[in-house]
């Protein structure tokens with residue numbers, strides 16, 4: 001806005017000299033309606049709702065107030081819970097040092113224990129001859145989890161195709177004939193099921209062969 005024409009500048013100066021420039025005539029400058037003043041007790045919490053509906057929770061401290069989010073306490077509990085290592089061994093050193101790394105974070109998410117405890121646990125399984133079964137179960141679990149997610153995506157895709165949203169977006173698609181559409185959707189289900197079986201079945205069969213294997 002700095003590219004003012006000389007003429008405009010003259011206008012501004014003239015206005016200012018005469019006291020009618022908008023910055024001089026504006027009556028609302030700095031005016032705010034007086035808010036009701038409340039005296040808060042230390043430790044008191046209260047909510048303020050912004051015009052956008054965002055709830056802020058305030059807590060009165062001695063001489064100042066702090067902002068908390070409306071569900072700060074609940075979120076903190078969840079955070080604390082997620083940081084726990086419930087399956088670590090009793091004598092796990094990291095329970096004391098608390099020096100967890102991102103590798104610990106990985107094993108915590110899957111097994112609820114730090115990497116050291118995880119390694120120790122697997123060694124014990126190997127000694128007891130249970131490691132193969134454990135590995136197999138782990139693979140089955142992760143495959144089943146993967147399929148759970150994939151199935152949701154498949155169903156979303158099917159709905160999109162069935163309602164035509166998918167076909168209309170792509171100009172190369174002809175309108176589906178009802179019988180073709182049904183066949184196509186059925187084939188999607190069939191292929192999905194085939195894939196699931198082809199990946200899961202070998203793992204399930206392994207069960208009978210490998211359970212006695214010692215590492």
Ligand SMILES: [Zn+2]
Pocket residue numbers: 085088089092093094095113114115116117118
């Ligand atoms: Zn541990």
